[in-house]
Amino acid sequence: MKVSASDWLLLSPELFLTAAGLLILSISAFFDKAKEEFLAFLTLLFVGVAIGLVAFLSGYGGRGAPIFAGMFIVDNFAIFFKLLMLVSIALTVLASIQFVGRAPYPAGDYYALLLFTGVGMLFMVSGNNLVSIYVALELMALSSYILAGYFKLEIKSTEAALKYFVLGAFSSGVLLYGLSLVYGIAGRMGLPDLAKLFESQAKSNLLLVGILLILAGLLFKIAAVPFHVWTPDVYEGSPTPVTAFFSVGPKLAAYAILARIFYVGFPKFHADWGLIIALVSAATMVFGNVAALLQTNVKRMLAYSSIAHAGYALMGVLGFRTEFGLWGILVYLLAYTFMNFGVFALVVFLETKGYAAESVADFNGLARRNMTAAVVMLVFLLSLAGIPPTAGFIGKYYLFTSAMKAGYAWLAVLAVLMSALSLFYYFRIAAAMFFSEAEGAPLKSSYALTAAVLICAAATVIVGVAPQPFVEMLRACVIKAP
Amino acid sequence: MTITINHFLVVSFLLFSIGLLGVLVRRNFLTVLMSVELMLNAVNLNLIAFSRRLSDLTGQVFSVFVITIAAGEAAIGLALTISLFRQRRTLNVEDANTMQG
């Protein structure tokens, strides 16, 4: 195996973040509760440096070829996801400062775990071999189990971690069994090697079982029906900034690696996994939207809403070998990251103001207590519902078009119907904010949280109003199906 | 009787199924944890059997990774066990059901 300096350079963001996480972990012992904010800013700084490194790599000539003996690949696709994931981590840190600061747990471990989750996510989108993908996925998963249970004295947080852990371990066992079957038939683990090998091989049932088990394991991470059951409980029980993070970060990694494994590794069985993904997508959007309609608990409602969005997003994987390819899902995830994080960040805001943020009634009269928060929330809700001119509309537009181009017009029609339905439960929050009586004094937000929310809002509006430059850029980021 | 790859596959499938059912039917969190380990070990058996048959080392290397990760998983699982027991004085996973619906 030959490893060149360029290989190390291409993985520098991951390596840097690993070192940063270890550093935070080791120095956190020297910071007492009052000075912990410094650790947050340090984390923010490290994430900023990592963003800089990835941005540098986006202009680096050596990218695009497999490195470390084919274990990893840093192509435009991976770079886009890395940037978006790092931004989501930075937003999480901003949203966490006040929330974690007032809780009686050491914040250093929290930020370190956040960084380790990030390292796992970054390695994952660069994974080009089933071994490296699996190890990265577990790094991400193990760190996130602890994050879910971080408020260890709270019953709900522990319960969330327990459920996440048991089901996560279960699903990775299933995924792993699938990997072992594929390995047994192909004798290879590298994605391009697999594709090459299968070209000349007839498809066997055992192989299909293996592929399906891998798909099930990844659909679990995405929270697609019927592998979604953990989501509402984990989202409700986890500390809310962690929930905000779960709803975007690890999901981004799972979408990316799902697309990469199936586009690069199993293009031959496209008919089989395409059908499954279409059916799962349909079931997910119907179930997520209707279940959200039935919820009164805001965090659970938003959990089901993000399940529904997983259903939409899966449509973007269907454009296999069409002119659209993965373009739709990339545009959509860009929009989704900001709008969905923004919504949860506002729930964080209410929680820091002493609300349990459990019922919609906590949003009552927000328009009169903090107009900016209410208007920004309305923007996020409109965007989630796909109303123009917001980013959510642009994202859905590309998704639906790519589904139509791939011959799944029925799915696009269903998605339109479900989007219309989704407005009902989003509107419940809007109605509470604007149509209900306010009680109490105006609510002020902390600077860090305000920054996080405004970044999300700005991105949601800018991508909605002037999507052109982003969309063009993303066009260069798709994986070309062989 | 010679032992072929199929024998290994059957054994590992049985192991995997036992682990799977263990997660489904056992109430004690520690047993659930062990069942998950059983699933991972079934995979390891698969990987090593395949590795030998294909004369390819990747499978064995992978199984070492899996063992490592299983150790990490066990550590987190046991930490959760303690956390759960402190709050509820029980290890019955069915009691962890404050959130539903």
Add this chain to the structure above:
Amino acid sequence: MTVALWIVPALPLAGFLLCLLLGTRLGKGFVSAAGVGSIGIATLAAWSRLLPYFRDGGGAVVERIAPWITAGNFSVDVSFRLDPLSALMVSFVTFVGFLIHLYSVGYMKHDETDAGYARYFAYMNLFMFSMLTLVLANNFVLMFVGWEGVGLCSYLLIGYYYEREYAAAAGRKAFVVNRIGDFGFLLGMFGVFSLFGTLDFGDVFSRAAANPGRFAPGLTVVCLLLFLGAMGKSAQVPLHVWLPDAMAGPTPVSALIHAATMVTAGVYMVTRCNALFRLAPEAMAVVAVIGGVTAIFAAVIALAQNDIKKVLAYSTVSQLGYMFLACGVGAYVAGMFHVLTHAFFKACLFLGSGAVIHALGGEQDMRRMGGLAPKLPVTYRTFLVATLALAGIPPLAGFFSKDAILTGVFAANRPILFAVGLFTAGLTAFYMFRLVSLTFSGRFRGSAEVGAHVHEAPTTMTLPLVVLAFLSAVGGFLGLPEVFGESANRVAAFLAPVFPPIFLPGHEVARHAVSPAKEWILMGVSVTVAAAGLLLAWDWYAKKAGRPAERLAASFPRLYALIADKFRIDELYDVLFVRPFSWLARVLWKVVDVLVIDGFLNAGAFVVELVGDALRFLQTGNVRNYALTFLLGIVALLLIVLAG
């Protein structure tokens, strides 16, 4: 210097931002200046473009601002389109909008805090921005932006008096019903895209015209979906239920959004897409029938209402039905002409009713009004003019537009729909005069305390009334029928380029040429029907109001017999008209509101219950069950792939 088209919607947007960001801090004076000023300048800007355009006529002007969405070889631009159709809409949206903003200054001054006042004008400005975007849009997507925007402002303003429970409920109802419509619009848009490969108005319509036969089967579905969208926005049966409830908002909002502008967006959209609708005769027939049914249905309900704004709301629904009836029989010009005249007289009526409500300190029940004519002279006179215009009395505006629609239906050889339209005209005159009699003539029936405070509205409120009444009186002369000469119908001549002659092969509509003699007869019939309805209402309600005085004279036996006679006539009226109609109104209300809407909701409830059961089954909170679900999911996927 010509003003760029984008300036016109941009000004209200600027007003919205000013009111939202600075309104609470800088107070009511600033909000009035920013909120009304932005619309005033926008009106001037629009008219500086429109006046030369009206004078010289001309084709479609498209002003492209920037590409918005591009995907592959297809793109959607942010671009605005000035053609006769959008010019006509912009002309009255800006002007009527400005008058209503002016009126709002007087109407909203007393009863709100600074923050509430700023919020009101912010929403109103946002509405104007959205409406102008909707009208000026050059493609379906941008139109949808405006479409959703006006909807959003509509809910926010209906729920403006959020402390009143029914206002918030009305906002929710409007929201729910409009979702069904929006679903239709969105799917229709997808349909257009998949048929034509573009969403640009010019391209879609020219492609349809170039090859009329090619798109036919799919086009019917697309047109029906688009019409579903129009039904939601324009409150057509059975999606009309939200509009009467929408009257919970402040009265100027009812005038601007729920009478003059937003609710006509559906008619505008159908007219905009006339090149598609004309290639789908089945869809046209549906439009005509729904329009006709709505017209008569809402008019019947209006007979039995006692809330002054509810009568006007049902009247609006009925008139919108008229407009769709016109579109459905291909008389698009008549439909648009009615949109224009209706904007004038209905805005005037709503603002007038607002002045009455304002004068009575919030009273809306007509049974506690009466005798207001001498106390509110300006309001009364303007209201009367607008009522006569709506009732279709010549030579006021409503007469000409209604006559144009009836002539169009007659020419299209649809005798039943023609009868429906004619009968509705009579009903319209009847309920409007019932309203005027109950409100303005007779004796005041409210409490003495309220009666003592009755006062005419301030100038900012009466000035718009006078201007709108004037327009209701003379607006009709823009579209004189053909009997007054070839070029008498200036609206038709102006709009002609929007309706290129295209027909589906084999469906060339054989149109009756309506001879001048026939046209005179038609006019005579419609005037007679309107006058009959009017006199009946005046007679019945004037006499009823006068009855106590006559009873005083009951000691004179011969007079008593006379009164008894009249009483019998009243009873006859009651049995013949009022009872059946109020019964019919109740039944219709029940059938639609209870049966159809509830039925729809019940079907939805069934699905929801199903998912609810699934939720209870899946989401038990028990992690072992979750693992089982996971396993069953895998088994299901395996079965699908391995068996299929």
